[in-house]
Amino acid sequence: MADSTNRNHPTRRDFLKGAALTSGMIATAASGAAAADLGVSDTAPPNKRRPNVLMICADQFRADFIGASHKNSSVKTPHIDALAERGMNFRQCISNQPLCSPSRASFLTSRYATEAGVWRLGLELDHSLPTIATEFRKNGYSANFIGKWHVSATDGRKNLGWIPPGPSRGGFDDLWEGANVLELVSHPYEGNYWDNDGKNIGFKDEYRVDFIANRAVQFIERQHDKPWLLFLSQLEPHHQNDVDEFVPPKRYEDKYIDPYIPTDLRNLLGNWRSRIPGYYGCVQAIDDCVGTLVETLQRTGQLDNTIILFFSDHGCTFRTRMGEYKRSPHEPSIHVPFVIAGPGFDRSCVIDEVVSLIDMMPTLLDGAGLTLPASLRGKSLKKLGESAQARKNWDSTAYFQISQSICGRGIRTRDWSYCVFDPAVKNGQAESSAHYQDFVLYSIADDPNESLNLVGRPEYREIADQLRQELASRIVAAGEAETTIEPIHYYA
Structure with missing residues (x-):
């Protein structure tokens, strides 16, 4: 896993220069009575640290x-x-x-x-x-x-x-x-x-x-x-x-x-x-x-x-x-x-x-x-x-849910994006499903524009199987019930 890229720390002057107001930007609002009009309460003791x-x-x-x-x-x-x-x-x-x-x-x-x-x-x-x-x-x-x-x-x-x-x-x-x-x-x-x-x-x-x-x-x-x-x-x-x-x-x-x-x-x-x-x-x-x-x-x-x-x-x-x-x-x-x-x-x-x-x-x-x-x-x-x-040591995997278009679940890793859906749920109008099937598989590393869906292609079956298993475990870890995910064996 690659380390982060570190740069020379910019000076305070450089930072403020980058944050300076430009022409046509927002005018500073009046303080005083206008600020008090925001109605924020101050009841807790101060904590300057x-x-x-x-x-x-x-x-x-x-x-x-x-x-x-x-x-x-x-x-x-x-x-x-x-x-x-x-x-x-x-x-x-x-x-x-x-x-x-x-x-x-x-x-x-x-x-x-x-x-x-x-x-x-x-x-x-x-x-x-x-x-x-x-x-x-x-x-x-x-x-x-x-x-x-x-x-x-x-x-x-x-x-x-x-x-x-x-x-x-x-x-x-x-x-x-x-x-x-x-x-x-x-x-x-x-x-x-x-x-x-x-x-x-x-x-x-x-x-x-x-x-x-x-x-x-x-x-x-x-x-x-x-x-x-x-x-x-x-x-x-x-x-x-x-x-x-x-x-x-x-x-x-x-x-x-x-x-x-x-x-x-x-x-x-x-x-x-x-x-x-x-x-x-x-x-x-x-x-x-x-x-x-x-x-x-x-x-x-x-x-x-x-x-x-x-x-x-x-x-x-x-x-x-x-x-x-x-x-x-x-x-x-x-x-x-x-x-x-x-x-x-x-x-x-x-x-x-x-x-x-x-x-x-x-x-x-x-x-x-x-x-x-x-x-x-x-x-x-x-x-x-x-x-x-x-x-x-960081787990570079993000779990995501999709609704109102499809009822879907997916994971995004450093190299792959994989998502499943339930084709029986119209317009995604269900919170979750007990049965999903493959929807998309993209190689983020080789195809960042996601121009080619790799789902169902035999040469990617092993990685699809691994991602399918990982997604199933993530669904449960997110507090959802266990589901079945059916692989797709053919592709367009």
Whole structure:
């Protein structure tokens, strides 16, 4: 197993230069009364020694759209790149369920989506499970949320907006503002948005990413009497559902007319030809947001004591796979960015071991020096930056579930991606199955674009048998019942 790649640690000046605000970026919001309007309570005693934690989630953000990670000549992410240079850049992070709600339920609890009670859209998180927020709050932190939630039950168009006080906040009981399903109650330049008291403050004539980032700026600028956890959840670059478009800010509307096309898309049908320019603009807006937040942390004297995590819940296939943007076992869907920097993580290294989003909660708790609940499925990633031996001993296998397109289960290793499904379950409308069959087998090492499905080919039967056995054991280890997996003996 290859060791991580270490680089010379950038200086503080270099890092701040990379995180500086550029022209046309988000204006700094006013502090003072505006910040107090966020309504965060301060009841626990101060604890200056523990780091703050900032989680920045960009919805549907492809892993190969970070300049520091991949050879993409068009993408511009200098602020995310600066985080990657300073901290730990996990280049092989897998979403355990590439769909908004199940993915969020999984990483918030470090349990698989079926265990967390949200295996498809529209379901409510199992509130008996500890979450990132409940654990930090139990240890003297304030737990705060801003943006898109999407981990609460919906009935038709009910409960798409503000989440009332109580368990539906998932433990983010100090500040909770935004909307449950933000893409259905807003558009890129106007929409509904609920504050901490349930008042619809809305926004208009301001780009959605900028508006949400400025709300986070106000939170960071206020006086904090105890360490804080902030989960900032941006909708972009997720497509705007009702128009099926990736809508960039006006400042980037015409910037990506003829951009670089990732190699996995070029030979496949889909809507990437018309949609990818807007996607690039949304990605750059997200990077602007990261730069704004880092600059605010620096200006307020909190940067050196804040763990910053940038990640996504799932990727984007541009409908090249199974007609889906996500909901598929393919790399552009399950492969996500995961970049972490700050106290304990400033290792200036690239990590190529396979990890998954289920490792997020234990990593952040470990980084803050807190005790990990025994119920967690994931493992802390912090040690992977500390020694070659830790990387050598790491189990580079990620288990994932697929729903609402197929009822599927899969594993992703350093070299292989393998998934099974139940063809009798239509549209994936079942939580699990007692009987699966082979669906896809790809050689990640030799065919990273997954252009050739190797399932059923006799020359790969031995590796398929090994992966099938491993997957069966992972299904049980994830708390599911034993299943049968039938091999496919013929291929197209």
